[in-house]
Amino acid sequence: MELHIDEKRLLKIFQDNNREEFDLNELEKFMPKEKILRVALWLSGKGLVETEEKVKKVIKLINEDEFPERKIAKYLKQQNTNEIEIKNLKDILPKEEINAALGAIKRKGIAKIEKGKIIFENLDYKDVEEEMLQKIKENKYLDDFNEEEKKIIEILKKRGYVDFNEEKEIKIKLTEKGKEFIKNPIEIEEEITQLTRDVIISGRWKKAYIRPYDVKVPTKPVYPAKVHPLTRIIREVKEILLAMGFKEVKSPIVETEFWNFDMLFEPQDHPAREMQDTFFLKYPKVGNIPEDLLEKVKEVHERCWKYKFDENVSRRLILRTHTTASSIRYLASLSEEEKEKPHKVFCIDRVFRNEAIDYKHLPEFYQCEGIIMDDNVNFNNLIGVLKEFLNRLGFEKVRFRPAYFPFTEPSLEAEVYLEGKGWLEILGAGIFRPEVLEPIGIKKPVLAWGIGFSRLAMLRFGLTDIRDLHKNDLDWLKRV
Numbered sequence: 001m002e003l004h005i006d007e008k009r010l011l012k013i014f015q016d017n018n019r020e021e022f023d024l025n026e027l028e029k030f031m032p033k034e035k036i037l038r039v040a041l042w043l044s045g046k047g048l049v050e051t052e053e054k055v056k057k058v059i060k061l062i063n064e065d066e067f068p069e070r071k072i073a074k075y076l077k078q079q080n081t082n083e084i085e086i087k088n089l090k091d092i093l094p095k096e097e098i099n100a101a102l103g104a105i106k107r108k109g110i111a112k113i114e115k116g117k118i119i120f121e122n123l124d125y126k127d128v129e130e131e132m133l134q135k136i137k138e139n140k141y142l143d144d145f146n147e148e149e150k151k152i153i154e155i156l157k158k159r160g161y162v163d164f165n166e167e168k169e170i171k172i173k174l175t176e177k178g179k180e181f182i183k184n185p186i187e188i189e190e191e192i193t194q195l196t197r198d199v200i201i202s203g204r205w206k207k208a209y210i211r212p213y214d215v216k217v218p219t220k221p222v223y224p225a226k227v228h229p230l231t232r233i234i235r236e237v238k239e240i241l242l243a244m245g246f247k248e249v250k251s252p253i254v255e256t257e258f259w260n261f262d263m264l265f266e267p268q269d270h271p272a273r274e275m276q277d278t279f280f281l282k283y284p285k286v287g288n289i290p291e292d293l294l295e296k297v298k299e300v301h302e303r304c305w306k307y308k309f310d311e312n313v314s315r316r317l318i319l320r321t322h323t324t325a326s327s328i329r330y331l332a333s334l335s336e337e338e339k340e341k342p343h344k345v346f347c348i349d350r351v352f353r354n355e356a357i358d359y360k361h362l363p364e365f366y367q368c369e370g371i372i373m374d375d376n377v378n379f380n381n382l383i384g385v386l387k388e389f390l391n392r393l394g395f396e397k398v399r400f401r402p403a404y405f406p407f408t409e410p411s412l413e414a415e416v417y418l419e420g421k422g423w424l425e426i427l428g429a430g431i432f433r434p435e436v437l438e439p440i441g442i443k444k445p446v447l448a449w450g451i452g453f454s455r456l457a458m459l460r461f462g463l464t465d466i467r468d469l470h471k472n473d474l475d476w477l478k479r480v
Helices: 005-017 033-045 068-078 086-091 095-108 128-138 147-158 176-181 197-202 229-243 291-305 311-315 324-333 379-392 434-440 453-461 466-470 474-479
Strands: 021-023 049-061 083-085 111-114 117-120 162-174 254-256 317-319 343-352 364-373 398-405 408-418 422-432 446-452
Touching: 005 033, 005 176, 033 049, 033 162, 049 128, 068 083, 068 095, 068 117, 083 086, 086 095, 086 117, 095 111, 128 147, 147 162, 162 176, 229 343, 229 364, 229 379, 229 453, 291 311, 291 434, 324 343, 324 364, 324 434, 324 446, 364 379, 364 453, 379 398, 379 408, 379 422, 379 446, 398 422, 422 434, 422 453, 446 453, 453 466
Parallel strands: none
Antiparallel strands: 021 162, 049 162, 083 117, 111 117, 254 317, 343 364, 364 446, 398 408, 408 422, 422 446
16 A cells, blocks of 8 residues: 555654554644644545544633622722612622622522612622632633533623634544554655755656645645635625625714714713714814704704703814714715715724723724615605615525614614524614704705624624724634
């Protein structure tokens, strides 16, 4: 049987060590891992070895922050008290952690919640979930834990502290044919795999064995340069919308509250405008806005919302919180003649929100906004357009349910179905309220929708942590 020199070397490792089986990690002491797998593949094709592959589930820590309930207990210990009013939790925790803390306290029974207060009996309570996180640091294999421990690990996964990966364990074994083969001495002689000038001039080619070239031999994967996955999705969505007859529009990243909020009929005391949700500029603090349009918007706000409209608030500069500002700027720029025509536009760009960074939130992310303005367009048209858009993105099962947004009525949320994950919300949409369109003199219905690219990318690439999109993990970037 004719063998490659590397095949002989691998078999000789079995022969010299009097072994019939090796773990891949053990063989790495003798040969590079990539070469071992390639040679094992050749030998298995000749019936001399076989590979056994076992997949192990590995637990991966993705969040090492303290539990929010532990943060509360530590705070109370520092204050030399064992109770706190729920309304005061905002002084200790980010708002997105408060509900998680309350839920964990009830589930674990580590404190009483009564009359708007949290009362701890023991601020140094033992927590099996914290102990489990420590155990996971010492042992990452899921199968090594019992059923009760696995239930705790599942809770940690739902809380966003751990996730699961898979790790392969590969063993290479001699077959009966391979065992017979290595009973005879294996001689490794010089082999020429490439004819060079020196080989020809020296005459070595006359005595050495010249290896035939095999085009079917497996080779090491080559990973060519490619565009970042998030950029690919942005380009894909842009091409889909252009093909559906939309045109792209842009607007400034730094925006006034007038265009970002007032024009969309959000009252000036709306919670979305508060510091914890919006980035305000220190310098310059204010920007220019069209005075004639400001008066019209002010009149609509005061008439409908029944409060004193503050023009100084409208002039404050912020980092835009959504790309809807682009849509309303576009509509406001239309001439009287252009208002009589139909319009389909979209904007894809960055938006900013003052949120704590965690597995599903970032302060900066991409959003896509689209509008359709035409005579007699209605809610059914909106559903039809969105269904076609999501189908072209590759989501076959789509459903819609009622929702609420400040500047659209009626409104909806679209959900897509993914095998193994169920129904997941992916975009929001609706018809602009008359109060939004009245100041700019548009009487036609305007359909509007928005989609976050981070959520879309996570669904497309099977991610559980939004931060993975921006970590520049080369192994992951090569695969996707």
